[in-house]
Amino acid sequence: MQLLSSSIGRKILMAVTGQVMILFALVHLIGNTTIFGWLHGGINAYAEHLHALPPLVWAFRLFMLAAVSIHIWFGIQLTLENSGGRPKQYAVKSTQKVTFASENMIWSGLLILAFIVYHLLHFTMKLIPGTALVTDAEGTVNVLTMVVSSFQNVFVCAIYAGAMVALFLHLTHGIQSSSQTIGCSNDRTLPVIVRAGTLVALAFLVGYITIPLSIFAGFLKG
Amino acid sequence: MSDHKTMTLTLIVWRQKGPSDPGKFETYAAKNITEHHSFLEMLDCVNEDMILEGKEPIVFDHDCREGICGMCSQVVNGLPHGGQDRTTVCQLHMRKFKDGDTIYIEPWRARAFPIIKDLVVDRAALDTIIQAGGYTSCHTGGVPDANSILIPKPIAEEATDAAECIGCGACVAGCPNGAAMLFTGAKVSQLAILPQGKAEAAARVTAMTTAMTECGFGNCTNHYECQASCPKGINVKFIARMNREFLKAQFA
Numbered sequence: 317m318q319l320l321s322s323s324i325g326r327k328i329l330m331a332v333t334g335q336v337m338i339l340f341a342l343v344h345l346i347g348n349t350t351i352f353g354w355l356h357g358g359i360n361a362y363a364e365h366l367h368a369l370p371p372l373v374w375a376f377r378l379f380m381l382a383a384v385s386i387h388i389w390f391g392i393q394l395t396l397e398n399s400g401g402r403p404k405q406y407a408v409k410s411t412q413k414v415t416f417a418s419e420n421m422i423w424s425g426l427l428i429l430a431f432i433v434y435h436l437l438h439f440t441m442k443l444i445p446g447t448a449l450v451t452d453a454e455g456t457v458n459v460l461t462m463v464v465s466s467f468q469n470v471f472v473c474a475i476y477a478g479a480m481v482a483l484f485l486h487l488t489h490g491i492q493s494s495s496q497t498i499g500c501s502n503d504r505t506l507p508v509i510v511r512a513g514t515l516v517a518l519a520f521l522v523g524y525i526t527i528p529l530s531i532f533a534g535f536l537k538g
Numbered sequence: 539m540s541d542h543k544t545m546t547l548t549l550i551v552w553r554q555k556g557p558s559d560p561g562k563f564e565t566y567a568a569k570n571i572t573e574h575h576s577f578l579e580m581l582d583c584v585n586e587d588m589i590l591e592g593k594e595p596i597v598f599d600h601d602c603r604e605g606i607c608g609m610c611s612q613v614v615n616g617l618p619h620g621g622q623d624r625t626t627v628c629q630l631h632m633r634k635f636k637d638g639d640t641i642y643i644e645p646w647r648a649r650a651f652p653i654i655k656d657l658v659v660d661r662a663a664l665d666t667i668i669q670a671g672g673y674t675s676c677h678t679g680g681v682p683d684a685n686s687i688l689i690p691k692p693i694a695e696e697a698t699d700a701a702e703c704i705g706c707g708a709c710v711a712g713c714p715n716g717a718a719m720l721f722t723g724a725k726v727s728q729l730a731i732l733p734q735g736k737a738e739a740a741a742r743v744t745a746m747t748t749a750m751t752e753c754g755f756g757n758c759t760n761h762y763e764c765q766a767s768c769p770k771g772i773n774v775k776f777i778a779r780m781n782r783e784f785l786k787a788q789f790a
Contacts, residue, residue, distance in 0.1 A: 323717075323757045324747055324784045394757045401649050401716030401756030407550070407563065408642045410616030412766035414714065418759065493760040499782030502775040 324497075326390045331494035333387040338491070338516075340380060341483075345523045351463065351536065363459045388429060395422045417485040418493070424486040431479035438466070464538035467531035476528045480521050487517035544570045545637035549584065551596055552644045554653050561653070563642075566596075573633035577620065578603060578610060580632055581643075596643075597656040605629040605769065608704030611711070612657050613644040618708035618767040626706065626769040646707055648716035650754040661707050663753035664721060670749035671742035672725045674734055687733055700728035702770040712767030715756030720764035722750050723776035730783050740790035743783040 319325035350362040357364075367373055417424070438444045442457065448465035450458040466472050491513030495501050501509055530536045547568040554561030568584045575583070578600050585595035601609035605626040612627045614620035620630040635641065643657065651659040701724070709720035726743050729735025735742075758777060765774045 318744060318784075318788060322747055322784075323751045324781055325788070327757060328781070328785065394759075398715035398717075398756040398759065402647050402714060403649055404647050406613055406616045406642075406644055406647060408616030410621070411714075411761075411763060412617070412621065412712075413762045415761075418761050419714070421759065489760070496760050496774070496778050497758075497781055499778045499780075499785060501778045503773045506775065506778075 323394075326394060327497045329386055330390045330394070331497040333383040334490055334494045336383045337380075337387065338487070341520060345520065348524070348527055351460065351527060358460060359463065360459050364456070384429075384432070388425070391422065391425055415489065418489040421486060421489060424482045427482040428479060428486060431475070431482070434475065435479075438472075439463070461538045463527075464531050464536065467528040470532070473528045473532045477525055480524045483524070484517045484521040487520060488514050491516055543637075544572055545632070545635070545639075547571060547580075547635060547638070548640040550640065550642045551657070553596070553656055554645075556655060557652055571632050573631065575632045576603065576628055577612075577614070577630040577632065578628045597658050599658050600628060603628045606704060608706035611646050611659060611661070611706055611708070613642075613646065613711055615642050616644075618646070618711040619706075619769050621767075624769055624771045626704075629769075646711035648707075648710045648713075649756070650716060650718065651707060651710065659707075661705075663755065664705050664707060664718065666753050667718065667722055667746050667749045668725060671738070671745035672729070674729060674738060676734070676737050689732060693731060697728050697731040699773070700724045700731065700776050703728075703768075703772050704770060706769060708767040708769060709764035709772070710755065712763040713756065713758075714761065714763065715759055716754075717758045717764075718750050718753070718755040719758040719777045719780070720768060720772055720774065722746055723774075723778075723780040724772050726780045726783055727776040730779065739783055740787035743780060744787050747780070747784060 319329060347362055347366070348359075351359040355362055434444075438447065439459075439462065442449055442462070446469070448461055450461045452458065467476070492501075492506065492510040495509050495513075496506065527536070549566045549568050550563050551566060552561060553564045566584055566588075568580055569587070571580050571583060578598070581596060581598060588595050599609045599611050601607040603610075605628060608626075610619075610626050610628045612619070614627060614630070619625060619627040620634070622630055622634060645651075645653050645657045646659045646661075648659075650663040651661055653659050703721060703724040705721065707718075707721070710716055710718050713719075726739075726746055729742065730739045760774075760777075762774050764777075765772065
């Protein structure tokens, strides 16, 4: 199977799984904004609806785990192969198009991975010490209280904000790169996709970071 | 001659006796250089002085010296062909430099391009990619009448844009991963765009991209340094087209 072995095939798998994760991030962001109260019952009602069908939740989790695993596996493999692509660097380091983001995809990616692990331990498995877990009579954790109390801590806020900056950097290159890899660009569309990708990355950064910051600043209360 | 002003430059040049020699930088003075000298003529002057002094001249690849053959291959101050837009190093002129400048001259550096001597690298890997499928093998018979295969002007132009590639390898030299995606993309596209090339498009893209990896070229990370390095300005849209051809081939 050329998709699993060839240079372009593995890159296409990375591009597609990356785009799946972008879609996930979009839905996740829309879900998070229920904390601002536009859904009746707020984020607690959202969390309840989301987990109403456990088999579906688990099917989706496994699907995302597969996408993330493929992306990471080939990301590391291709980066390792590329590290020897130019055995000796030029004496004068001079580039014309390379950006900080495009050069550091592996590092922004690994930071995001570390964050995902922390984030799952924090709000999904609720194992991070110091997280306020208030349960109702049925044993359901009050999500709003958990989130708001967490983000009143400056360190937790900083971890989330830092991770979102890494995500921003990863996406400024990743969105245009993935569309080029799956062949969805040409000389007219590529400049548009580059700009649109940066805008989407910025929208994710602002959207995600607003929640911890508005809690920390005291605008949003439990 | 409009002026007789000459410049003196300091050259820091990569010298390597052979493939297994570790190599090192040597410093030379380039004297009596006018702004009308091409970069290679400037090196010729330095080499003439060195020969008179009984030293081993700097070895570099060159042939047509008019920017169309793809033989010259030098990284000047960190940029393939010196970084002037759409210019081979043989067409780079000394008017781009100032008296007293220090210039670093290095060979193409990529895993797939072993150094033969000084600034000369072995680019046979590009030939290996072409041999894998950069041709049409269908029996075409005698010379057909003109316009017996109708090709719209924009499509002919697109194929010609891809065919502008002179195979110098600057895309590989400029790529931080030493990838040959722009070269291979151009060679796959110039045939895949035209009806005569479509018949074998799927087998071609598979064979050529396989050869590309086997030759030791890296994987593309879409920095687009290749397009900026290319003396013919080959567009990265041909990489996207090759990726599409590759995807199509998976279902062929």
